[in-house]
Amino acid sequence: MDPVTFLTQFLMPALWQGLIVTLELVLLTAPFGLVLGIGIALGRQYGGPALSTACAGYVVFFKGCPLLLLLFMLYFGLPTVGITLPAFTASVLGFILCNAAYNSEYVRGAIKSIKDGQMTAAQALGMTKVQAIETIILPQALRRAIPGLSNEFIYLIKYSSLAYMITVVELSGAAKLVATKYFMFNEAFLAVGVVYLVLVTLTTYGVHLLEKRVAVPGLTGKSRA
Amino acid sequence: MSDYILRVVDLHKNFGEREILHGISFNVKKGETIVFIGPSGTGKSTLLRCINQLTVPDRGHVYIDDDEITGCGHRISEYRQRIGMVFQNFNLFDHLTAVQNVEIAPIKVRKMDKTLARDKAMEELRRVGMEDWADHYPSELSGGQAQRVSIARSLAMDPEVILFDEPTSALDPELTREVLEVMKDLAKSGMTMLVVTHEMGFARSVATEVVFMEGGQIVEQGPPSEIMKNPKHPRTREFIGKISEH
Numbered sequence: 001m002d003p004v005t006f007l008t009q010f011l012m013p014a015l016w017q018g019l020i021v022t023l024e025l026v027l028l029t030a031p032f033g034l035v036l037g038i039g040i041a042l043g044r045q046y047g048g049p050a051l052s053t054a055c056a057g058y059v060v061f062f063k064g065c066p067l068l069l070l071l072f073m074l075y076f077g078l079p080t081v082g083i084t085l086p087a088f089t090a091s092v093l094g095f096i097l098c099n100a101a102y103n104s105e106y107v108r109g110a111i112k113s114i115k116d117g118q119m120t121a122a123q124a125l126g127m128t129k130v131q132a133i134e135t136i137i138l139p140q141a142l143r144r145a146i147p148g149l150s151n152e153f154i155y156l157i158k159y160s161s162l163a164y165m166i167t168v169v170e171l172s173g174a175a176k177l178v179a180t181k182y183f184m185f186n187e188a189f190l191a192v193g194v195v196y197l198v199l200v201t202l203t204t205y206g207v208h209l210l211e212k213r214v215a216v217p218g219l220t221g222k223s224r225a
Numbered sequence: 226m227s228d229y230i231l232r233v234v235d236l237h238k239n240f241g242e243r244e245i246l247h248g249i250s251f252n253v254k255k256g257e258t259i260v261f262i263g264p265s266g267t268g269k270s271t272l273l274r275c276i277n278q279l280t281v282p283d284r285g286h287v288y289i290d291d292d293e294i295t296g297c298g299h300r301i302s303e304y305r306q307r308i309g310m311v312f313q314n315f316n317l318f319d320h321l322t323a324v325q326n327v328e329i330a331p332i333k334v335r336k337m338d339k340t341l342a343r344d345k346a347m348e349e350l351r352r353v354g355m356e357d358w359a360d361h362y363p364s365e366l367s368g369g370q371a372q373r374v375s376i377a378r379s380l381a382m383d384p385e386v387i388l389f390d391e392p393t394s395a396l397d398p399e400l401t402r403e404v405l406e407v408m409k410d411l412a413k414s415g416m417t418m419l420v421v422t423h424e425m426g427f428a429r430s431v432a433t434e435v436v437f438m439e440g441g442q443i444v445e446q447g448p449p450s451e452i453m454k455n456p457k458h459p460r461t462r463e464f465i466g467k468i469s470e471h
Contacts, residue, residue, distance in 0.1 A: 120279055121316035121375075125330035125382060126306030128299075135333050140320045218364020219319045 006184050011175070011191055018174025019195060025088075025160040025170060029095040030153060036096060037103025037149075038142075042133065044104070045111050055104070062101035068162050070094045075166040091163035099156055106148030110141035143220050150207040157199050171195060229288075230255045230417055231386055236275055236285035238268070238441075245271045246282065247441035253386070258418045260428040260449070263438035264464065269421040270313075272438070273388045276419070277301075277308045289385065306334060309379030309387035313394050315371040317363040323374045324350060324359035327381045335382070342381075349377035353407045369400030373407055380411075387411070389420040425468055429453055437461045 043055035062070070074090040085093065114137055122132035164173030171192055179188035211220070231253040238246040245268040253259055261269045274280035276287050278294060278301050287294045294304045317326050327346035331337040337345070350356045353373040363371055372392055379387050389408065393401040405427050412418055412431045422428065428435050428449055435452040437445045437460075445458045456462045 115316075117312060117314055117316035118318060121310075121312060121318070123302070124277060124279060124305055124308075124310040124312075125378070126302045126334045127330065128302045131333055135329060136318050136320075140318075143320065216320045217362045219362075 001182060001184070003184070003187050006182055006187060007191065010182060011178050011184075011188055014174045014178045015171065015192060015195060018169060018171035018192075021088075021163075021168060021170040021174075022157070022160050022199075025091060025095065025163055025168070026153075026157055028092050029099055029156060029160075032096045033099030033103055033152075033156070034149065036100035038107050038138070040100060040104035041107035041111060044108055046129065046133065059101045059104055062097050063105075065098075067094065067098050067159055068165055070098060071162055071166050087163070087167045090166060091160075091168050095156060095160065095163075098159075099152060102152045102155075103149055106145045106152065107141060109148070110145040111137060113144060114140050140219060143214055143216065146207065146211055146214075146220075150203065153207075154200050154203055157203065158196060228254060230290060231276070231419075232286075232288040233272075233276065234286040234288075236272065236287070237283045238271055238275055238280065239283055245441050246275065249285070249438075249441070249443060251436065251443065251446070253417060253419065255385075255417055256415045257433040258412045258420065258431050259434050259436060260432040261419070261421045261436045261438055262423070262425070262428060262464070262468075263444075267438045268441040269438055270390050273310070273390050273419060273421055276388060277305050277310060279310075302334070306330075306382050307385045309382060309384035311372070311375055311379055311387060311389045311392050313391040315363070315368070315375045315395075317366075317371055317375055317378070319363050322360050322362055323355060323366070323377075326363070326374055327378045330378070331381050346377070346381055349380045350374070352380065352410075353377045354403075367400060368396045369403045372396065372400075372404045376404075376407055376411070386417045386419065389418060389422070391421050391423070393422065393424060423468070425453065425465075437464065439464075
Protein backbone atom coordinates (compact mmCIF):
# COMPACT_ATOMS: atom_id res chain seq x y z
CA MET A 1 0.00 0.00 0.00
CA ASP A 2 1.33 3.41 -0.82
CA PRO A 3 1.80 5.78 2.11
CA VAL A 4 -0.68 8.37 0.84
CA THR A 5 -3.53 5.89 0.65
CA PHE A 6 -2.58 4.53 4.07
CA LEU A 7 -2.51 8.01 5.55
CA THR A 8 -5.78 9.28 4.13
CA GLN A 9 -7.84 6.08 4.06
CA PHE A 10 -6.83 4.37 7.27
CA LEU A 11 -4.55 6.32 9.54
CA MET A 12 -6.31 9.69 9.58
CA PRO A 13 -9.76 8.36 10.50
CA ALA A 14 -8.24 6.20 13.24
CA LEU A 15 -6.17 9.06 14.64
CA TRP A 16 -9.21 11.31 14.57
CA GLN A 17 -11.14 8.83 16.73
CA GLY A 18 -8.12 8.50 19.03
CA LEU A 19 -7.67 12.23 19.27
CA ILE A 20 -11.24 12.65 20.47
CA VAL A 21 -10.67 10.07 23.20
CA THR A 22 -7.39 11.70 24.22
CA LEU A 23 -9.06 15.10 24.43
CA GLU A 24 -11.87 13.62 26.49
CA LEU A 25 -9.37 12.07 28.89
CA VAL A 26 -7.38 15.27 29.22
CA LEU A 27 -10.27 17.69 29.45
CA LEU A 28 -12.12 15.59 32.02
CA THR A 29 -9.00 15.14 34.12
CA ALA A 30 -7.62 18.68 34.14
CA PRO A 31 -10.36 20.60 35.99
CA PHE A 32 -10.75 17.95 38.69
CA GLY A 33 -6.98 17.55 38.96
CA LEU A 34 -6.64 21.30 39.40
CA VAL A 35 -9.39 21.68 42.00
CA LEU A 36 -8.23 18.64 43.96
CA GLY A 37 -4.63 19.85 43.72
CA ILE A 38 -5.55 23.28 45.10
CA GLY A 39 -7.55 21.63 47.87
CA ILE A 40 -4.62 19.43 48.86
CA ALA A 41 -2.21 22.36 48.80
CA LEU A 42 -4.54 24.40 51.02
CA GLY A 43 -5.07 21.46 53.36
CA ARG A 44 -1.33 21.04 53.72
CA GLN A 45 -0.64 24.72 54.18
CA TYR A 46 -3.54 25.81 56.36
CA GLY A 47 -5.09 22.62 57.71
CA GLY A 48 -4.71 21.35 61.24
CA PRO A 49 -2.12 18.65 62.00
CA ALA A 50 -4.39 15.77 60.95
CA LEU A 51 -5.54 17.27 57.64
CA SER A 52 -2.09 18.56 56.84
CA THR A 53 -0.53 15.14 57.43
CA ALA A 54 -3.25 13.43 55.41
CA CYS A 55 -2.62 15.77 52.48
CA ALA A 56 1.14 15.30 52.71
CA GLY A 57 0.56 11.52 52.78
CA TYR A 58 -1.59 11.75 49.67
CA VAL A 59 1.17 13.53 47.80
CA VAL A 60 3.84 11.07 48.90
CA PHE A 61 1.67 8.12 47.86
CA PHE A 62 0.58 9.33 44.44
CA LYS A 63 3.91 10.90 43.53
CA GLY A 64 5.62 7.65 44.48
CA CYS A 65 3.19 5.34 42.71
CA PRO A 66 4.00 4.72 39.03
CA LEU A 67 1.02 5.87 37.02
CA LEU A 68 0.84 2.66 35.02
CA LEU A 69 0.73 0.64 38.23
CA LEU A 70 -2.03 2.90 39.52
CA LEU A 71 -4.07 2.32 36.36
CA PHE A 72 -3.56 -1.45 36.64
CA MET A 73 -4.76 -1.37 40.23
CA LEU A 74 -7.82 0.68 39.38
CA TYR A 75 -8.77 -1.43 36.35
CA PHE A 76 -7.57 -4.95 37.17
CA GLY A 77 -7.25 -4.73 40.96
CA LEU A 78 -10.45 -3.10 42.09
CA PRO A 79 -12.79 -5.71 40.56
CA THR A 80 -11.34 -8.26 43.02
CA VAL A 81 -12.83 -6.20 45.86
CA GLY A 82 -16.10 -5.82 44.01
CA ILE A 83 -15.58 -2.45 42.33
CA THR A 84 -15.59 -2.65 38.57
CA LEU A 85 -14.81 0.53 36.68
CA PRO A 86 -15.04 0.95 32.91
CA ALA A 87 -11.57 1.41 31.42
CA PHE A 88 -12.21 5.02 30.52
CA THR A 89 -13.42 5.89 34.04
CA ALA A 90 -10.49 4.07 35.62
CA SER A 91 -8.11 6.04 33.40
CA VAL A 92 -9.62 9.41 34.23
CA LEU A 93 -9.66 8.56 37.93
CA GLY A 94 -6.01 7.50 37.87
CA PHE A 95 -5.00 10.61 35.95
CA ILE A 96 -6.89 12.90 38.36
CA LEU A 97 -5.25 11.31 41.41
CA CYS A 98 -1.78 11.66 39.89
CA ASN A 99 -2.35 15.08 38.32
CA ALA A 100 -3.67 16.49 41.62
CA ALA A 101 -0.64 15.31 43.56
CA TYR A 102 1.74 17.20 41.27
CA ASN A 103 -0.52 20.24 40.91
CA SER A 104 -0.73 20.54 44.68
CA GLU A 105 3.05 20.85 44.88
CA TYR A 106 3.11 23.71 42.37
CA VAL A 107 0.29 25.49 44.18
CA ARG A 108 1.84 24.92 47.60
CA GLY A 109 5.16 26.32 46.43
CA ALA A 110 3.37 29.39 45.08
CA ILE A 111 1.43 29.88 48.32
CA LYS A 112 4.66 29.70 50.31
CA SER A 113 6.22 32.35 48.08
CA ILE A 114 3.61 34.90 49.15
CA LYS A 115 4.72 37.22 51.89
CA ASP A 116 3.15 36.69 55.34
CA GLY A 117 2.16 40.34 55.37
CA GLN A 118 -0.55 39.69 52.78
CA MET A 119 -2.41 37.33 55.11
CA THR A 120 -1.76 39.57 58.11
CA ALA A 121 -3.12 42.65 56.35
CA ALA A 122 -6.21 40.76 55.16
CA GLN A 123 -6.95 39.50 58.65
CA ALA A 124 -6.34 42.92 60.16
CA LEU A 125 -9.07 44.27 57.86
CA GLY A 126 -11.50 41.78 59.35
CA MET A 127 -11.31 39.00 56.76
CA THR A 128 -11.59 35.49 58.07
CA LYS A 129 -8.82 33.12 57.09
CA VAL A 130 -11.05 31.58 54.43
CA GLN A 131 -11.90 34.99 52.97
CA ALA A 132 -8.23 35.95 52.99
CA ILE A 133 -7.20 32.76 51.21
CA GLU A 134 -9.94 33.13 48.64
CA THR A 135 -9.53 36.84 47.84
CA ILE A 136 -5.88 37.54 48.56
CA ILE A 137 -3.70 34.43 48.72
CA LEU A 138 -5.08 32.21 45.93
CA PRO A 139 -5.37 34.92 43.25
CA GLN A 140 -1.69 35.65 43.75
CA ALA A 141 -0.54 32.06 44.22
CA LEU A 142 -2.39 30.73 41.18
CA ARG A 143 -0.83 33.37 38.96
CA ARG A 144 2.58 32.29 40.15
CA ALA A 145 1.71 28.61 39.74
CA ILE A 146 0.71 28.92 36.08
CA PRO A 147 4.08 27.84 34.62
CA GLY A 148 4.22 24.73 36.81
CA LEU A 149 0.57 23.85 36.35
CA SER A 150 0.81 24.21 32.59
CA ASN A 151 3.83 21.89 32.54
CA GLU A 152 1.75 19.35 34.38
CA PHE A 153 -1.04 19.80 31.86
CA ILE A 154 1.39 19.10 29.03
CA TYR A 155 2.60 15.95 30.81
CA LEU A 156 -1.02 14.94 31.14
CA ILE A 157 -1.53 15.19 27.38
CA LYS A 158 1.35 12.80 26.90
CA TYR A 159 0.81 10.38 29.77
CA SER A 160 -2.83 10.02 28.80
CA SER A 161 -1.43 7.47 26.32
CA LEU A 162 -1.03 5.09 29.27
CA ALA A 163 -4.80 4.59 29.13
CA TYR A 164 -4.14 2.35 26.16
CA MET A 165 -2.50 -0.10 28.55
CA ILE A 166 -5.90 -0.67 30.10
CA THR A 167 -7.67 -0.96 26.73
CA VAL A 168 -8.73 2.64 26.12
CA VAL A 169 -7.99 3.30 22.48
CA GLU A 170 -6.78 6.85 22.58
CA LEU A 171 -4.38 8.59 20.17
CA SER A 172 -1.33 6.37 20.67
CA GLY A 173 -3.40 3.24 20.89
CA ALA A 174 -5.23 4.05 17.68
CA ALA A 175 -1.90 4.59 15.92
CA LYS A 176 -0.53 1.33 17.27
CA LEU A 177 -3.58 -0.66 16.11
CA VAL A 178 -3.50 0.73 12.59
CA ALA A 179 0.27 0.39 12.37
CA THR A 180 0.15 -3.27 13.35
CA LYS A 181 -2.73 -4.06 11.05
CA TYR A 182 -1.10 -2.55 7.94
CA PHE A 183 2.51 -3.03 9.04
CA MET A 184 3.23 0.69 8.56
CA PHE A 185 4.97 1.58 11.82
CA ASN A 186 7.10 4.56 10.89
CA GLU A 187 4.30 6.32 9.08
CA ALA A 188 1.80 5.78 11.89
CA PHE A 189 4.08 6.74 14.75
CA LEU A 190 5.53 9.73 12.96
CA ALA A 191 2.03 11.01 12.24
CA VAL A 192 0.87 10.52 15.82
CA GLY A 193 4.01 12.28 17.03
CA VAL A 194 3.06 15.28 14.93
CA VAL A 195 -0.41 15.31 16.47
CA TYR A 196 1.07 15.38 20.01
CA LEU A 197 3.47 18.11 18.97
CA VAL A 198 0.57 20.21 17.69
CA LEU A 199 -1.41 19.64 20.91
CA VAL A 200 1.52 20.64 23.09
CA THR A 201 2.37 23.67 20.97
CA LEU A 202 -1.22 24.89 21.06
CA THR A 203 -1.27 24.43 24.83
CA THR A 204 1.99 26.32 25.25
CA TYR A 205 0.64 29.19 23.20
CA GLY A 206 -2.64 29.18 25.13
CA VAL A 207 -0.77 29.35 28.42
CA HIS A 208 1.30 32.21 27.08
CA LEU A 209 -1.89 34.15 26.28
CA LEU A 210 -3.36 33.33 29.69
CA GLU A 211 -0.23 34.49 31.48
CA LYS A 212 -0.29 37.76 29.59
CA ARG A 213 -3.95 38.25 30.36
CA VAL A 214 -3.66 37.78 34.12
CA ALA A 215 -0.24 39.40 34.52
CA VAL A 216 0.10 41.92 37.34
CA PRO A 217 3.03 44.35 37.37
CA GLY A 218 5.45 43.46 40.13
CA LEU A 219 3.72 40.19 40.97
CA THR A 220 4.45 38.10 37.92
CA GLY A 221 7.34 38.99 35.71
CA LYS A 222 8.11 42.43 34.44
CA SER A 223 6.74 45.69 35.78
CA ARG A 224 4.46 47.76 33.56
CA ALA A 225 6.27 51.00 34.43
CA MET B 226 -20.42 52.56 79.34
CA SER B 227 -16.90 53.64 80.13
CA ASP B 228 -15.40 56.85 78.78
CA TYR B 229 -12.80 54.88 76.97
CA ILE B 230 -12.96 53.61 73.41
CA LEU B 231 -10.10 51.18 74.03
CA ARG B 232 -8.86 49.64 77.25
CA VAL B 233 -5.80 47.45 77.65
CA VAL B 234 -5.49 45.65 80.98
CA ASP B 235 -2.39 43.86 82.23
CA LEU B 236 -1.24 42.44 78.89
CA HIS B 237 1.47 39.76 79.00
CA LYS B 238 3.24 38.05 76.13
CA ASN B 239 6.20 35.71 76.01
CA PHE B 240 7.94 34.37 72.94
CA GLY B 241 9.47 31.19 74.31
CA GLU B 242 11.66 32.21 77.21
CA ARG B 243 11.72 35.86 76.21
CA GLU B 244 9.23 38.10 77.89
CA ILE B 245 8.02 40.69 75.40
CA LEU B 246 5.14 42.33 77.23
CA HIS B 247 5.18 42.50 80.98
CA GLY B 248 1.85 43.75 82.25
CA ILE B 249 0.83 46.63 79.99
CA SER B 250 -2.26 48.66 80.89
CA PHE B 251 -3.60 51.89 79.45
CA ASN B 252 -6.82 53.52 78.32
CA VAL B 253 -7.63 55.48 75.20
CA LYS B 254 -10.39 58.05 74.83
CA LYS B 255 -12.13 58.73 71.56
CA GLY B 256 -10.15 61.09 69.35
CA GLU B 257 -6.87 60.67 71.21
CA THR B 258 -3.55 60.05 69.50
CA ILE B 259 -1.29 57.92 71.66
CA VAL B 260 2.32 57.72 70.50
CA PHE B 261 4.49 54.85 71.71
CA ILE B 262 8.22 55.47 71.81
CA GLY B 263 11.14 53.50 73.14
CA PRO B 264 14.17 51.47 72.09
CA SER B 265 13.76 48.73 69.45
CA GLY B 266 12.70 45.35 70.74
CA THR B 267 10.75 46.65 73.71
CA GLY B 268 7.47 45.18 72.58
CA LYS B 269 5.79 48.22 71.03
CA SER B 270 4.85 46.44 67.81
CA THR B 271 3.89 43.29 69.69
CA LEU B 272 1.62 45.43 71.83
CA LEU B 273 -0.23 46.74 68.77
CA ARG B 274 -0.53 43.22 67.34
CA CYS B 275 -1.90 41.99 70.67
CA ILE B 276 -4.62 44.62 70.54
CA ASN B 277 -6.19 43.21 67.36
CA GLN B 278 -5.07 39.68 68.26
CA LEU B 279 -2.79 39.16 65.28
CA THR B 280 -0.56 38.02 68.11
CA VAL B 281 -2.50 36.33 70.87
CA PRO B 282 -1.45 37.61 74.31
CA ASP B 283 -0.72 35.07 77.05
CA ARG B 284 -2.62 37.01 79.67
CA GLY B 285 -4.57 40.23 80.03
CA HIS B 286 -7.58 41.86 78.44
CA VAL B 287 -8.33 44.23 75.60
CA TYR B 288 -11.71 45.97 75.36
CA ILE B 289 -13.12 48.06 72.54
CA ASP B 290 -15.97 50.15 73.92
CA ASP B 291 -17.12 47.60 76.46
CA ASP B 292 -16.66 44.50 74.36
CA GLU B 293 -13.80 42.21 75.23
CA ILE B 294 -11.62 41.35 72.23
CA THR B 295 -9.33 38.92 74.01
CA GLY B 296 -10.59 35.35 73.98
CA CYS B 297 -13.56 36.17 71.75
CA GLY B 298 -12.89 33.18 69.45
CA HIS B 299 -14.14 33.43 65.89
CA ARG B 300 -15.81 36.80 66.54
CA ILE B 301 -12.34 38.34 66.26
CA SER B 302 -12.88 39.24 62.60
CA GLU B 303 -15.83 41.41 63.62
CA TYR B 304 -13.69 43.32 66.09
CA ARG B 305 -10.86 43.68 63.62
CA GLN B 306 -13.25 45.51 61.28
CA ARG B 307 -13.46 48.19 63.96
CA ILE B 308 -9.69 48.43 64.43
CA GLY B 309 -7.66 49.54 61.44
CA MET B 310 -3.97 48.71 61.10
CA VAL B 311 -1.18 50.28 59.09
CA PHE B 312 2.05 48.34 58.73
CA GLN B 313 5.69 49.25 58.39
CA ASN B 314 5.91 47.41 55.07
CA PHE B 315 2.50 48.63 53.86
CA ASN B 316 1.38 45.10 52.99
CA LEU B 317 -0.75 46.28 50.11
CA PHE B 318 -2.31 43.41 48.19
CA ASP B 319 0.10 42.96 45.30
CA HIS B 320 -2.44 41.69 42.76
CA LEU B 321 -4.84 44.59 43.21
CA THR B 322 -4.68 48.19 42.04
CA ALA B 323 -4.73 50.99 44.61
CA VAL B 324 -8.49 51.45 44.40
CA GLN B 325 -9.10 47.69 44.49
CA ASN B 326 -6.93 47.47 47.60
CA VAL B 327 -9.16 50.01 49.29
CA GLU B 328 -12.53 48.56 48.21
CA ILE B 329 -11.81 44.86 48.71
CA ALA B 330 -12.55 44.67 52.45
CA PRO B 331 -15.81 46.66 52.23
CA ILE B 332 -16.92 44.36 49.39
CA LYS B 333 -15.82 41.02 50.84
CA VAL B 334 -16.23 41.65 54.55
CA ARG B 335 -19.01 44.22 54.72
CA LYS B 336 -20.76 42.86 51.59
CA MET B 337 -21.04 46.44 50.38
CA ASP B 338 -22.47 47.04 46.92
CA LYS B 339 -19.61 47.26 44.41
CA THR B 340 -20.51 50.68 43.04
CA LEU B 341 -20.86 52.12 46.52
CA ALA B 342 -17.60 50.50 47.58
CA ARG B 343 -15.83 52.02 44.56
CA ASP B 344 -17.17 55.48 45.41
CA LYS B 345 -16.13 55.07 49.02
CA ALA B 346 -12.67 53.85 47.97
CA MET B 347 -12.18 56.83 45.67
CA GLU B 348 -13.26 59.14 48.48
CA GLU B 349 -10.69 57.62 50.85
CA LEU B 350 -7.97 57.82 48.18
CA ARG B 351 -8.83 61.50 47.74
CA ARG B 352 -8.50 61.97 51.48
CA VAL B 353 -4.87 60.75 51.33
CA GLY B 354 -4.16 62.52 48.05
CA MET B 355 -3.88 59.35 45.97
CA GLU B 356 -6.92 59.56 43.71
CA ASP B 357 -4.77 60.05 40.60
CA TRP B 358 -3.02 56.74 41.31
CA ALA B 359 -6.19 54.67 41.72
CA ASP B 360 -5.43 52.34 38.83
CA HIS B 361 -1.80 51.69 39.65
CA TYR B 362 -0.50 48.49 41.18
CA PRO B 363 1.49 48.55 44.43
CA SER B 364 4.77 47.87 42.61
CA GLU B 365 4.23 51.09 40.65
CA LEU B 366 3.95 53.27 43.76
CA SER B 367 6.65 54.87 45.87
CA GLY B 368 6.83 53.83 49.51
CA GLY B 369 5.10 57.00 50.64
CA GLN B 370 2.33 56.55 48.10
CA ALA B 371 1.90 52.90 49.06
CA GLN B 372 1.62 53.83 52.72
CA ARG B 373 -1.00 56.47 51.95
CA VAL B 374 -3.01 53.89 50.02
CA SER B 375 -2.74 51.51 52.95
CA ILE B 376 -4.07 54.25 55.25
CA ALA B 377 -6.98 54.73 52.83
CA ARG B 378 -7.53 50.97 52.90
CA SER B 379 -7.90 51.12 56.68
CA LEU B 380 -10.19 54.13 56.53
CA ALA B 381 -12.56 52.44 54.09
CA MET B 382 -13.73 50.14 56.89
CA ASP B 383 -14.67 53.15 59.05
CA PRO B 384 -12.62 51.94 62.00
CA GLU B 385 -13.04 53.36 65.49
CA VAL B 386 -9.30 53.12 66.14
CA ILE B 387 -6.29 52.82 63.82
CA LEU B 388 -3.06 51.16 64.90
CA PHE B 389 0.06 52.46 63.15
CA ASP B 390 3.01 50.08 63.42
CA GLU B 391 6.11 52.14 62.55
CA PRO B 392 4.37 53.54 59.47
CA THR B 393 7.36 55.56 58.26
CA SER B 394 10.29 53.36 59.25
CA ALA B 395 10.74 52.03 55.72
CA LEU B 396 10.63 55.51 54.15
CA ASP B 397 13.19 58.21 53.44
CA PRO B 398 12.68 61.62 55.12
CA GLU B 399 10.81 63.16 52.23
CA LEU B 400 8.35 60.28 51.88
CA THR B 401 8.07 60.16 55.67
CA ARG B 402 6.84 63.73 55.63
CA GLU B 403 4.02 63.06 53.15
CA VAL B 404 2.79 60.13 55.26
CA LEU B 405 3.02 62.09 58.50
CA GLU B 406 1.01 64.91 56.92
CA VAL B 407 -1.81 62.48 56.18
CA MET B 408 -1.64 61.13 59.73
CA LYS B 409 -1.73 64.64 61.17
CA ASP B 410 -4.87 65.43 59.20
CA LEU B 411 -6.42 62.21 60.43
CA ALA B 412 -5.64 63.05 64.03
CA LYS B 413 -7.11 66.52 63.55
CA SER B 414 -10.28 65.06 62.08
CA GLY B 415 -10.84 63.23 65.34
CA MET B 416 -9.63 59.72 64.47
CA THR B 417 -8.44 57.71 67.46
CA MET B 418 -4.89 56.58 66.75
CA LEU B 419 -2.23 54.45 68.41
CA VAL B 420 1.12 55.12 66.78
CA VAL B 421 4.42 53.31 67.25
CA THR B 422 7.08 55.58 65.79
CA HIS B 423 10.52 57.08 66.14
CA GLU B 424 9.33 60.39 64.71
CA MET B 425 9.72 62.70 67.68
CA GLY B 426 8.45 65.72 65.76
CA PHE B 427 5.20 63.91 65.11
CA ALA B 428 4.93 62.88 68.75
CA ARG B 429 5.54 66.44 69.91
CA SER B 430 3.04 68.09 67.59
CA VAL B 431 0.27 65.53 67.26
CA ALA B 432 0.22 63.22 70.29
CA THR B 433 -2.34 63.66 73.03
CA GLU B 434 -0.20 61.38 75.09
CA VAL B 435 3.28 59.91 74.71
CA VAL B 436 4.05 56.52 76.19
CA PHE B 437 7.67 55.55 76.77
CA MET B 438 8.15 51.78 76.79
CA GLU B 439 11.14 49.69 77.68
CA GLY B 440 11.58 46.00 78.46
CA GLY B 441 7.93 45.22 77.83
CA GLN B 442 6.72 47.78 80.35
CA ILE B 443 5.41 51.30 80.31
CA VAL B 444 8.11 53.36 82.00
CA GLU B 445 6.45 56.71 81.79
CA GLN B 446 3.49 58.33 80.08
CA GLY B 447 2.03 61.78 79.81
CA PRO B 448 1.42 64.71 77.51
CA PRO B 449 4.21 65.25 74.98
CA SER B 450 5.31 68.51 76.58
CA GLU B 451 5.99 66.65 79.80
CA ILE B 452 7.57 63.46 78.42
CA MET B 453 9.72 65.15 75.79
CA LYS B 454 10.82 68.23 77.71
CA ASN B 455 10.69 67.13 81.31
CA PRO B 456 10.93 63.35 81.58
CA LYS B 457 10.89 62.20 85.18
CA HIS B 458 12.32 58.74 84.78
CA PRO B 459 16.09 58.57 84.12
CA ARG B 460 15.62 55.99 81.33
CA THR B 461 13.16 58.23 79.53
CA ARG B 462 15.53 61.15 79.89
CA GLU B 463 18.39 59.10 78.46
CA PHE B 464 16.28 57.91 75.50
CA ILE B 465 14.90 61.34 74.68
CA GLY B 466 18.41 62.79 74.98
CA LYS B 467 19.86 60.22 72.58
CA ILE B 468 17.07 60.68 70.05
CA SER B 469 17.20 64.47 70.00
CA GLU B 470 20.96 64.42 69.28
CA HIS B 471 20.11 63.48 65.69
